[in-house]
Amino acid sequence: MRLRDCHNFHDFRRLARHRVPGPIFDYIDGGADDEVTLRRNTASFERCDLVPNVLRGVATLDMSVTIMGQKLATPFYCSPTALQRLFHHDGERAVAAAAAKYGTMFGVSSLGTVSLEELRKAHDTPQVYQFYYHRDRNLNRAMMQRAKQAGIDVMMLTVDSITGGNRERDLRTGFSIPFKLTVAGMLEFGIKPMWGINYLTHERFRLPQLDDHVDMSGGALSIGSYFTEMLDPSMNWDDVAEMVQLWSGQFCLKGIMSVADAKRAVQIGCTGIVLSNHGGRQLDGSRAAFDQLAEIVDAVGDRIDVIMDGGIQRGTHVLKALSLGAKAVGLGRAYLYPLAAAGQAGVERALGLMKAEIERGMKLMGCTSISQLSRDNLRFR
Numbered sequence: 001m002r003l004r005d006c007h008n009f010h011d012f013r014r015l016a017r018h019r020v021p022g023p024i025f026d027y028i029d030g031g032a033d034d035e036v037t038l039r040r041n042t043a044s045f046e047r048c049d050l051v052p053n054v055l056r057g058v059a060t061l062d063m064s065v066t067i068m069g070q071k072l073a074t075p076f077y078c079s080p081t082a083l084q085r086l087f088h089h090d091g092e093r094a095v096a097a098a099a100a101k102y103g104t105m106f107g108v109s110s111l112g113t114v115s116l117e118e119l120r121k122a123h124d125t126p127q128v129y130q131f132y133y134h135r136d137r138n139l140n141r142a143m144m145q146r147a148k149q150a151g152i153d154v155m156m157l158t159v160d161s162i163t164g165g166n167r168e169r170d171l172r173t174g175f176s177i178p179f180k181l182t183v184a185g186m187l188e189f190g191i192k193p194m195w196g197i198n199y200l201t202h203e204r205f206r207l208p209q210l211d212d213h214v215d216m217s218g219g220a221l222s223i224g225s226y227f228t229e230m231l232d233p234s235m236n237w238d239d240v241a242e243m244v245q246l247w248s249g250q251f252c253l254k255g256i257m258s259v260a261d262a263k264r265a266v267q268i269g270c271t272g273i274v275l276s277n278h279g280g281r282q283l284d285g286s287r288a289a290f291d292q293l294a295e296i297v298d299a300v301g302d303r304i305d306v307i308m309d310g311g312i313q314r315g316t317h318v319l320k321a322l323s324l325g326a327k328a329v330g331l332g333r334a335y336l337y338p339l340a341a342a343g344q345a346g347v348e349r350a351l352g353l354m355k356a357e358i359e360r361g362m363k364l365m366g367c368t369s370i371s372q373l374s375r376d377n378l379r380f381r
């Protein structure tokens, strides 16, 4: 199987599975507990049907959107994800370049493997910095200052990871940073030698957003203990309100699900919220963002940009979310499998296919701009 044989999400997933060692594939692919939320995220789009209009003159169309003051040429962006250079040696460099090619936003995780400064210098496209809140308040301030200086457009605080999700696939393979693989996990690396050769022959693996603050070398601190030892489980709304003030720019909370929380986000001055269950990787049994979307849009959609992520595999999923009132959607695995499968070429192909699907879907729906999508176009079963 080659990249040119990939025509959809499932093809990229299959190719990624062929190319990267099992523990890494499972880290991307897996969710928490029984993976109920992971499955439901995509299934939720099937509860809802599109009702097209025809004969509307759709020769030219515009799918651009503006969220949190950022103009995106497509209504989807690459959501921040950790450890991308483990999936492909180009990691964030590949994802940022592909996002820039399509004129859309990309996120850099606190657990990113390329520095936010390097990516900011390389591309003009809007850049998000995904932040975790640390016990050490000075560290939080220093990291925000660094992001400000680099010219980050949107600060995105992840609020659904106050403790790590129970990812049993990772427990079985022993996936952790630094690697502490089980024997079975090691064998998986042995049968994918190309990945190992690339890993060893490219620049050393680093976490440049944290390097100055956290010693991850020599097994001193694993990502698991980063979460338990350095992040602050007592984080509350007052702390976040202070951060919003300090940042004094576009500020977004990722992982909001309840109406009450959405209203609090508006009150403390956030300019965006991402409805998200972290791709089913945190609280299993949590509702799918798509199922919760209408409630949130009705409550706060006129005061804050409501965005969603989780389970998006198709252009029609994007159209359904936008019809319900989301301003844009985030992609996770929909660009991560392509990254793992084929680096920048893979991500570019995936984003291109997603764009083409949205364009085709809009034409078939009789829409020439995103603002023409509305709940009139949807029926729930």
Ligand SMILES: Cc1cc2nc3c(=O)[nH]c(=O)nc-3n(C[C@H](O)[C@H](O)[C@H](O)COP(=O)(O)O)c2cc1C
Residues within 6 Å of the ligand: 027, 028, 029, 041, 079, 080, 081, 082, 109, 110, 111, 130, 158, 254, 276, 277, 278, 279, 280, 281, 309, 310, 311, 312, 330, 331, 332, 333, 334, 336
């Ligand atoms: C491998 C992987 C790593 C992730 N790392 C982060 C992260 O560091 N910070 C974060 O806020 N979200 C992270 N996420 C969640 C994504 O940003 C996004 O919310 C989720 O993947 C959307 O669901 P989807 O994969 O079904 O599209 C990660 C997701 C995956 C699959």
